[in-house]
Amino acid sequence: MSELSSSAAKAVVWDDVAKVYPGGHQAVRGVSLSVARGEVLALLGTSGSGKTTLLKMVNALIEPSSGWVVVRDRCSTEWDPIALRRSIGYVIQEGGLMPHLSVLDNVALVARVQGQPLREQHSLAASRLELVGLDPARFGRLFPRQLSGGQRQRVGVARALAASSDLILMDEPFGALDPITRRELQDEFRRLQRRLKTTVVLVTHDLREACRLGDRLALLHEGELVQVGPASAFLQSPTDHYVREFFLDAAAVDLPSKD
Numbered sequence: 001m002s003e004l005s006s007s008a009a010k011a012v013v014w015d016d017v018a019k020v021y022p023g024g025h026q027a028v029r030g031v032s033l034s035v036a037r038g039e040v041l042a043l044l045g046t047s048g049s050g051k052t053t054l055l056k057m058v059n060a061l062i063e064p065s066s067g068w069v070v071v072r073d074r075c076s077t078e079w080d081p082i083a084l085r086r087s088i089g090y091v092i093q094e095g096g097l098m099p100h101l102s103v104l105d106n107v108a109l110v111a112r113v114q115g116q117p118l119r120e121q122h123s124l125a126a127s128r129l130e131l132v133g134l135d136p137a138r139f140g141r142l143f144p145r146q147l148s149g150g151q152r153q154r155v156g157v158a159r160a161l162a163a164s165s166d167l168i169l170m171d172e173p174f175g176a177l178d179p180i181t182r183r184e185l186q187d188e189f190r191r192l193q194r195r196l197k198t199t200v201v202l203v204t205h206d207l208r209e210a211c212r213l214g215d216r217l218a219l220l221h222e223g224e225l226v227q228v229g230p231a232s233a234f235l236q237s238p239t240d241h242y243v244r245e246f247f248l249d250a251a252a253v254d255l256p257s258k259d
């Protein structure tokens with residue numbers, strides 16, 4: 001377990017992990033990667049490159065076929081999977097909301113599971129809804145089916161923020177939003193992440209988003225990790241032709257400078 005000797009400052013380590021799905025498709029091939037505590041790592045790659053598979057190994061929704069995933073210095077197989085999942089914020093593209101709970105109760109869910117008093121659950125949930133630009137007085141009582149796709153996504157982000165977790169996994173969390181709302185929510189999220197020093201693994205197709213939010217980027221191609229580092233390193237010294245092409249294609253955009 002090569003990366004483990006220096007794992008004390010790591011929130012997550014993937015150590016030579018592979019995933020072969022039933023039917024034989026090899027979705028992840030020998031990936032070794034880590035996320036420091038308080039860091040935002042953006043997982044980038046084309047559709048089917050293995051991003052979601054890697055992400056779901058962290059909260060034990062997917063078990064690696066070989067290799068190890070270490071979360072907060074403990075191998076994922078040593079965690080009680082339910083306890084592990086409760087300790088990690090998780091935002092998926094569709095929001096992943098409970099249809100029979102109101103928006104406010106959806107956001108308050110983790111606080112409730114953690115046994116916080118009702119009043120605190122609801123005031124925390126309301127403040128997180130405000131943070132993602134949804135008025136709790138207007139939206140709190142609605143059910144997920146009464147929201148637009150982008151609003152549901154924002155509730156999903158609010159819920160992960162309300163979990164007060166030190167680790168959040170995000171799978172295309174801002175994909176359904178218009179550019180202006182997306183930018184606002186990204187900025188708000190980044191501010192809060194810096195303040196709370198939350199560790200974040202963010203899956204995205206969007207190079208701008210990866211550069212804006214990620215301290216480091218990890219580019220996957222057909223299940224292999226092709227390069228990892230700050231955005232500037234990808235631009236200045238791409239490791240190979242694929243990396244250069246990926247960035248040139250995506251960066252017909254002018255890349256944002258990091259503030």
Ligand SMILES: Nc1ncnc2c1ncn2[C@@H]1O[C@H](COP(=O)(O)OP(=O)(O)OP(=O)(O)O)[C@@H](O)[C@H]1O
Binds near residue numbers: 021047051
């Ligand atoms: N449960 C499964 N059974 C079989 N194959 C799967 C399963 N889940 C994913 N795969 C395959 O593994 C590969 C990687 O899937 P994964 O969901 O990790 O990709 P991704 O990078 O997240 O793609 P996208 O950007 O489209 O979400 C794909 O080829 C996918 O078809």
Ligand SMILES: [Mg+2]
Binds near residue numbers: 051052053171
């Ligand atoms: Mg995916």
